[in-house]
Amino acid sequence: MLKMRAIQILLFILLPIFCFSQNLDSLKSVVNNTPKDLQFEVVLSYMRSLLGESVVQSYNVSEYAVEYAEKIGDSLLITKALYAQSFLLRRMNKENQAVANLKKIYGIAKRNNYYEELSKILNLLAVSYTYTANYDEALKTNFEALTVNEKRNNLEDISISCNNIGLVYFKLRNYDESLKFYQKSLMAKKKSGSTFDLDRLHINMALCFNQLNAFIEAEQSILEAFKACGDNCSDEIVMEAELALGVSLMNSERSGVAIDHFNKSLALSRKLKSTRFEMEILSLLAKTYLQEGDDEKALELLRTAEVISKSTEYLQSLLYLYEKFSDYYAETNDYQNAAYYSRKYSSLRDSVLSESLIKNLANVQSQFAERENLATISIKDQTIKQQRYISSLIALTFILSGLLILFIMRTNRIARKLNSKLSEEVQRQTAELTVAKQKLEKSNKSLMYVNAELDNLIYKTSHDLKGPLTTLKGICNLALMDVKDATALDYFAKIDQTTAKLSKVLDRLSVISVIMSTEHQIVPINLPVVINEIVQHEKRIAKQKDIKIDLFLKDIPGFVTDPKLLRYALESVISNAFKYHNDSPRVDSYISITVKLKRERVIISIIDNGIGMGVDDKADVFRLFFRASERSETGGTGLFIAKLATEKLSGDIEFYKLPNATEFRITLPKVFEMTQEHYDEIELNKHVMAPKIKAP
Numbered sequence: 001m002l003k004m005r006a007i008q009i010l011l012f013i014l015l016p017i018f019c020f021s022q023n024l025d026s027l028k029s030v031v032n033n034t035p036k037d038l039q040f041e042v043v044l045s046y047m048r049s050l051l052g053e054s055v056v057q058s059y060n061v062s063e064y065a066v067e068y069a070e071k072i073g074d075s076l077l078i079t080k081a082l083y084a085q086s087f088l089l090r091r092m093n094k095e096n097q098a099v100a101n102l103k104k105i106y107g108i109a110k111r112n113n114y115y116e117e118l119s120k121i122l123n124l125l126a127v128s129y130t131y132t133a134n135y136d137e138a139l140k141t142n143f144e145a146l147t148v149n150e151k152r153n154n155l156e157d158i159s160i161s162c163n164n165i166g167l168v169y170f171k172l173r174n175y176d177e178s179l180k181f182y183q184k185s186l187m188a189k190k191k192s193g194s195t196f197d198l199d200r201l202h203i204n205m206a207l208c209f210n211q212l213n214a215f216i217e218a219e220q221s222i223l224e225a226f227k228a229c230g231d232n233c234s235d236e237i238v239m240e241a242e243l244a245l246g247v248s249l250m251n252s253e254r255s256g257v258a259i260d261h262f263n264k265s266l267a268l269s270r271k272l273k274s275t276r277f278e279m280e281i282l283s284l285l286a287k288t289y290l291q292e293g294d295d296e297k298a299l300e301l302l303r304t305a306e307v308i309s310k311s312t313e314y315l316q317s318l319l320y321l322y323e324k325f326s327d328y329y330a331e332t333n334d335y336q337n338a339a340y341y342s343r344k345y346s347s348l349r350d351s352v353l354s355e356s357l358i359k360n361l362a363n364v365q366s367q368f369a370e371r372e373n374l375a376t377i378s379i380k381d382q383t384i385k386q387q388r389y390i391s392s393l394i395a396l397t398f399i400l401s402g403l404l405i406l407f408i409m410r411t412n413r414i415a416r417k418l419n420s421k422l423s424e425e426v427q428r429q430t431a432e433l434t435v436a437k438q439k440l441e442k443s444n445k446s447l448m449y450v451n452a453e454l455d456n457l458i459y460k461t462s463h464d465l466k467g468p469l470t471t472l473k474g475i476c477n478l479a480l481m482d483v484k485d486a487t488a489l490d491y492f493a494k495i496d497q498t499t500a501k502l503s504k505v506l507d508r509l510s511v512i513s514v515i516m517s518t519e520h521q522i523v524p525i526n527l528p529v530v531i532n533e534i535v536q537h538e539k540r541i542a543k544q545k546d547i548k549i550d551l552f553l554k555d556i557p558g559f560v561t562d563p564k565l566l567r568y569a570l571e572s573v574i575s576n577a578f579k580y581h582n583d584s585p586r587v588d589s590y591i592s593i594t595v596k597l598k599r600e601r602v603i604i605s606i607i608d609n610g611i612g613m614g615v616d617d618k619a620d621v622f623r624l625f626f627r628a629s630e631r632s633e634t635g636g637t638g639l640f641i642a643k644l645a646t647e648k649l650s651g652d653i654e655f656y657k658l659p660n661a662t663e664f665r666i667t668l669p670k671v672f673e674m675t676q677e678h679y680d681e682i683e684l685n686k687h688v689m690a691p692k693i694k695a696p
Helices: 003-019 026-032 036-052 055-072 073-091 095-112 115-131 134-154 155-171 175-191 197-209 216-231 233-251 255-271 275-294 295-309 316-331 335-352 355-372 382-483 486-517 525-541 563-579 616-622 636-650 676-688
Strands: 548-552 590-598 599-607 652-658 663-670
Touching: 026 036, 026 055, 026 652, 036 055, 036 355, 055 073, 055 233, 073 115, 073 295, 095 115, 115 134, 134 355, 155 197, 175 197, 197 216, 197 233, 197 616, 216 233, 216 255, 233 275, 233 525, 255 275, 255 382, 275 295, 275 316, 295 316, 316 335, 335 616, 382 486, 382 599, 486 636, 525 548, 525 563, 525 590, 525 599, 563 636, 563 663, 599 676, 636 652, 636 663
Parallel strands: 548 590
Antiparallel strands: 590 599, 599 663, 652 663
C-alpha cells in the first residue's frame, strides 16, 4: 500500500515534466533518479497514463520497459513488461505479434509458478487466438486458464475465463453452449461481488440472445450493461452495446431504428480505430439497408468493409463479410457475383474450420470433459466390480430378447387385425366430421348475422341516446345561467362534463358501427396530404403548443385504399400522440411520423415520447374500453377504432415500447383488394342494417 502511494506521489510530480518533454531520454533520466524498488513500476504507470492519449506513445514506453526488465534480468519484470506490450499490440490490431510475445512469457510464468501472471497471459492469449480464428487453440488455452484460476480459487478470474470460453463458442455458432458459459461467468461475478467487465459480459449475453431470437432478453441484457457501467461507460462499451442493440432491432424487423444504433457504433469504432468492429458494423449496416430496399447503400458499405479487410488479421470478420456479399448479390439476382463470394466464403470457412481444427476442438473438449468428470473416475474400482454383475445381466438379456422377439411376432399379428378395424372406424368418424363441418359452417353464418345485428343495435342505441343527452346538456347550460346556489352550480357543472364525455363515447360507438357496416370506396390516396391535414388539425386543438413535429412523408404512387377508414385509423393514433404528450418542463416533447414502401406494403410509423403505456400485454392496448391513461376522454375506444379500421383495410397495426418512446406501426397493402369475406359481409349488412347507415 505504501509502495503504491509512493508511486502515485512520484507520478504527480513527474507527469508535468513528461507532458512537456515526451521522449524516452526524459523518462530514462527520471527513472535513474527514482529509488530502485520503484523504477519499474514508475515506467509501467507512465505507460498506462499514456494509453488514453496515444497507444503508439504507450507502446514506445513498453519497449523501454522490456529493455529495462531484460537488462536487470528479473524474470517477473520481463513477464509483466511483455504482457503489457502484448496488450498494446492487440489495441493496435497486431494480434499475431501479441501472440508471439505471450507465447514467449507463458513458459517463464509457468516455470516460476507466477500463477497470477500465468492467468492473465492465458486469458489474453486465448482472446487473440479467438479473434484470429484459431478456435482450437483458443478453447484449449481458455480451459487451461480456467484450471489455473480454479486452483487459485479466484472467482473473478474464473469469471473472465468463462466469459472467454463463451466467446469462442459464440464464434463457433454454438449459442446454447456459449450462453451456458456466460451464465457461469455471471454467477462467479455475483459470488465474488466483482463488477470488472460486467458490462461487456451483459453485452455478450445480449448478442447470444439475439442469435437465439430472444430479442426481449437481448434488449434487457443491454440495459443491464448500461446499468453496470452507469455514468462511466467507456467508448468501447457504448460501441459494443449500440451494435448489440442494432442487431436486436434489425432481426426483429425494426430496421429503421437499427440503422441509427449501427451508425453510432460505427462512429465510435472509427474513433477507437477498431477495424474489427468497423468491418462487422459495416456488414450489419449493409444487411439492414438491404432489408430497407436501399441496394446501392448496402453495396457501398460492403465495398468499404472489403477495403478495410485487406489490412486486418480478423478472419472471422472477413468470413462474415463474404457471407453478406453473397446474400446481397443473391437478393439482387446477380447470381454470378453471388456464386463468386459464396466460393470465397466456403474457401475461407474451410480454411478456418478445417478438418484438423474440428478434430482438435473435439480433443480439447474431450480432455476438458475428462477433467470435469474426475469425481466419476474416483469411483472406478466400484465400477469394475459392477462390470461383472453387468456381464451376467447381458447374458440374461440375450435370453429375454429371444423371448421378446417371439412375443413381438405374435403381437404383430394381433396388431394387423386391430389396424384393419381401426381403419374402418376412421372412415366412419371421417364421415361424421364432414357432417359436423357442415353444421359448423351454418353456425358461422348465423354468428355473422348476429354480429351484424349487434352492430345495428349499437348504432341505433347510441343514436337514440344522443337526443336525450343533448337535451340534458341544454338543461344543464340553462341551470348554470339561472341557478345561484354554489353547491347546485357545482353539481350542474359536473353533470355537464359527464354528459360531454358520454356524448364523445357514443360518437365513438357510432363510428365503430359505421366502420363495420360502411361499403368500401376504393380511390387513389395522397398519403402526405392526408397526414398533414390530420397533424394541422391536431396542432390547432392541442393544449401543448411546443411539441416538435418531424414528418418524413414519402408519396406512394399507386396507393389505393378507402379514405374514410384510413382517416379513422390515422386520426385515432395521431390524436393520441398529441393528447398524451409529456407535459414535464424537463422533457422536449416530439412526434415523428414516417411513411415508406417496403415490398408492396405501405408502412406508417408514429413515434412519440409522451407519457407512454404501462402495459405488459401489447394486445391489451387495442381492446375496446381499455384505458392506458386517466387522460382518456373516449372511454378507451380510440385504439380499438384504429385497429378495427386497419383490419378492414386488410392491414395490421402494432405497438412497440422503445427506449423513452412508444411506436405505433400501421402496415397496409399498396393496393387494397376486396376479398370474398368482404363481399359476404357487405351482402349480410344490406339485409340487417335498415335504414342503411351513412358515414358521418
